[in-house]
Amino acid sequence: MRKQAKTAITPTRAKDYPVWYQQVVKASDMAENSPVRGCMVIKPWGYALWENIRDVLDNMFKETGVKNAYFPLFIPKRFLEKEAEHVEGFAKECAVVTHHRLEGGEDGGLVPAGPLEEPLVVRPTSETIIGESFSRWVSSYRDLPLLINQWCNVVRWELRPRIFLRTSEFLWQEGHTAHVGPNEAMERTLQMLDIYERLAESYLAVPVIKGEKTVSERFPGAVNTYTVEAMVQDRKALQAGTSHFLGQNFARASEIKYQSTQEKEEYAWTTSWGVSTRLIGAIIMTHGDDDGLVLPPKIASSHIVLMPIIKKPEHRNAVMDYTHALARELREITYHQRKIIVEIDCRETGGRGWDWIKKGIPIRVEIGPRDIAQDSVFLGRRDRGPSEKESIPKGQFVKTIVSILDEIQKNLFDRALRLREENTKQIDSKDDFYAFFTPENSERPEIHGGFALSHWCGNQACEEKIKEDLSVTIRCIPLDAEKETGTCIACGGKSPMRVIFAKAY
RNA sequence: CGGGGCGUGGCGCAGCCUGGAAGCGCGCCUGCUUUGGGAGCAGGAAGUCGGAGGUUCAAAUCCUCUCGCCCCGACCA
Numbered sequence: 179m180r181k182q183a184k185t186a187i188t189p190t191r192a193k194d195y196p197v198w199y200q201q202v203v204k205a206s207d208m209a210e211n212s213p214v215r216g217c218m219v220i221k222p223w224g225y226a227l228w229e230n231i232r233d234v235l236d237n238m239f240k241e242t243g244v245k246n247a248y249f250p251l252f253i254p255k256r257f258l259e260k261e262a263e264h265v266e267g268f269a270k271e272c273a274v275v276t277h278h279r280l281e282g283g284e285d286g287g288l289v290p291a292g293p294l295e296e297p298l299v300v301r302p303t304s305e306t307i308i309g310e311s312f313s314r315w316v317s318s319y320r321d322l323p324l325l326i327n328q329w330c331n332v333v334r335w336e337l338r339p340r341i342f343l344r345t346s347e348f349l350w351q352e353g354h355t356a357h358v359g360p361n362e363a364m365e366r367t368l369q370m371l372d373i374y375e376r377l378a379e380s381y382l383a384v385p386v387i388k389g390e391k392t393v394s395e396r397f398p399g400a401v402n403t404y405t406v407e408a409m410v411q412d413r414k415a416l417q418a419g420t421s422h423f424l425g426q427n428f429a430r431a432s433e434i435k436y437q438s439t440q441e442k443e444e445y446a447w448t449t450s451w452g453v454s455t456r457l458i459g460a461i462i463m464t465h466g467d468d469d470g471l472v473l474p475p476k477i478a479s480s481h482i483v484l485m486p487i488i489k490k491p492e493h494r495n496a497v498m499d500y501t502h503a504l505a506r507e508l509r510e511i512t513y514h515q516r517k518i519i520v521e522i523d524c525r526e527t528g529g530r531g532w533d534w535i536k537k538g539i540p541i542r543v544e545i546g547p548r549d550i551a552q553d554s555v556f557l558g559r560r561d562r563g564p565s566e567k568e569s570i571p572k573g574q575f576v577k578t579i580v581s582i583l584d585e586i587q588k589n590l591f592d593r594a595l596r597l598r599e600e601n602t603k604q605i606d607s608k609d610d611f612y613a614f615f616t617p618e619n620s621e622r623p624e625i626h627g628g629f630a631l632s633h634w635c636g637n638q639a640c641e642e643k644i645k646e647d648l649s650v651t652i653r654c655i656p657l658d659a660e661k662e663t664g665t666c667i668a669c670g671g672k673s674p675m676r677v678i679f680a681k682a683y
Numbered sequence: 684c685g686g687g688g689c690g691u692g693g694c695g696c697a698g699c700c701u702g703g704a705a706g707c708g709c710g711c712c713u714g715c716u717u718u719g720g721g722a723g724c725a726g727g728a729a730g731u732c733g734g735a736g737g738u739u740c741a742a743a744u745c746c747u748c749u750c751g752c753c754c755c756g757a758c759c760a
Contacts, residue, residue: 186721188695196753204694215751270758303760337684337758344759397760405760417760454760487719529710532721546719556720567720622754649756683760 185468186536186564195412195625196340202462203341205536206471216339216346220455223537224342226479227458228349230516232329234381234477235351235453238373244325244353249307251330252298257306260431264305267398271335273300273346300333305399305424305450308354309432316436316446319358323366324446327353342459343416343683350454356434356446360425363447364402367423370451371404374419382457383474383591384408384464385598386418387678389654394638397450401425407653407678409598410463413628415653415680418460421451459683464594471538472560474590475583480519482508482579483534487546488526498524500550504543504572513580535564540586542567543575561589601628604676611667615648615681629653629680633664633673640668644679653678 187205191198203209208224211217220228236246252275259265279292301307308326316324329351336346353370357363371388378386386406396403400422408416429435429445438444465472475481486501488494505520512518521539523530534542542558544567549555555575558567559582575582605611614630617623627650634640634652644667645651659675666673 194753200753201694211752267759332760334759340753348760350760420760452760456760485720489717489719527710529721535721544720548719558720564721 186470186532187468190468191411191466192625198468199459199463199466200341202466202470202536206462206538208458208462208471209341211341214346216336218341218345218347220349223479224458227461227473227477228455230477230479231377231381231453231457232351235373235377236327236329238376239327239351239353242325242369242373243323244327244355246328247326248328248330249301249304249311251301253301253304253307255297255299257310258299260306260309261399261428263427264399264431268302268334272302273333273335274298275300301330302332302334303450303452304328304330304332304352305354305428306432309428309434309448312354312356312446312448313433313435316356316434319436319438322356322358322436322446323362324356325353325366326355327351340459340683342462343456345455348455350452352450352452355449356429357448358436358438358444358446360447363425363449364423367402367404367421367449367451370449371406371419371421374406374421374451374453377453378406378408378418378457378460379591381474381476382461382464383476383587383594384418384460385591385595387654387656388658389656389678391420391654392638392641392652392677394641395651397422399424399427399431401427404657405654407680408460408464409601409629409680410460410683411466411597412463412625413597413601413680415629415678415682416456416460416463417653417682418457419451419453422449424448424450465590466538469532469564470536472590473538473540475540475587476514478519478538478540480521480539481513481583482518482541482543483521483523483539485523485530485534485542485544487544489546493547496550497545497547501545504545504555504576507576508579511576511579513583518579531558532564535560540583541579559586561586561593598629603628603630605630605632605667606664608667608670611679612648615650615679627681629678630667631676632667632679633675634677634679635666635669635671635673637666637669637671640666640671643668648681650679650681653680653682 187201189197207221209218209220212219275298276294277290277292278294280288281291283289331347331349333347336344339345355366375386375388378384386408388406391403391405402423404421405417406419408418410416426445426447428448434446435443436446484501484505486497488497505522508518508520540560544556554569554571556567556569615627617626641652655677662675664673
């Protein structure tokens, strides 16, 4: 009967997922590209998400004894050269500062002058410079464990940037700890992984799988790398956080030594762990729909927008008073350690409701004279269709707002989990495996594939072969994987367990 | 950096092949009208057609170079 249902975002996810993603970022007013390729301007609506993620994590870290500190942006080049694998891993993507001054050039422009004696590298990660500090801070077993975190930006020169997912500069937190022994360090590594899981699942409503990375996917210089992997709506894997057991590699490189109770000099055992603004990309791709962003209430930039409906001037005062009174009432309510954030949108245009849908605000409330007469509000929820709105008594709304938000939060998680489960397959035959990861339309690949739980013999060559053939990699070896013998999907050799294969961001 | 696609008001697009006064939809501003759930009518503001050269009487349109964005590949949180 009606013209086809319009979506607020074109193209839709099914039509062109990458372009859809960019349109959501734009339409939700979260961020924009900067004049510098690969960098982004994070606007208030996007930055608020980061602040909320930061607050949640920061508290969790501190509950486990971690302290915040700040280390310099610039790292002397020789520091990066200390750990061989580390050098190799990061050398290709480092920004290097070689001068400390600009001088007037011939054509009125500026030219770099004052060359530095030793070039400075803009931190791609801070293991080396923090290691240098740690080496001076640690001398006795009594100084351990040393538990430090910093919130900062880092730079990794990216060839193919994607806003929030892979930018040349991004914001993150990097935790660095030093311990007396391997067990304690490993325990910390996994403890932080648990925190990332908790952040992802109970705050971002993003289901994740904890696992260990294979050798080829490991952090350069690490002994083990652990990850939380999410599946986003085009069924690709997204690494949402990593935690590394560094063994004594960096302690050796940076001379982090302590005297043990036996009066022996020992190298410390270290860890590092981080999550970045990439998480915002994970939120967009996990929950967003064809009408735009969908924000999980627990970390939403704002929770509710109130939209007064004023058709006749004589109603104005009554409607505005009612709206402001409701806003005051709502702002007193605490939702998971945060006061509820209420927006009031007084624009008198029809499209404003859609602006808020595109921004992903969990709850929209329309308030007009008729509602006021019944002392009720007209409510729209972002986990439901744009026109599935209902009138409910104001008192009830205020009383149940927390549980409504919780319900939305839960619905988003359940929906995301269902998507992952529906697209996770145990695959044992090589043909099925190749078919699973091959689109029907190779020109314009449709959304296909997912997570394949398949056997792998542990041989790097097999992993490499799959990657070459299909651009599919082992996302992780799940920590809770059951021991189950089988045959390797690539070579047919013996395999002790299933791992997760997927295309990845 | 290699292959493919695309850059036209804030957003989405047409026009380009065949050169001849910059258009459409949404949004924005003003006014009037209007069951309260993506309103209607009328008027209006806003673009050096990504940038630089060139061909031409005339370039959004043809040619060359360049920059940016998206996809595929190499690299990666």
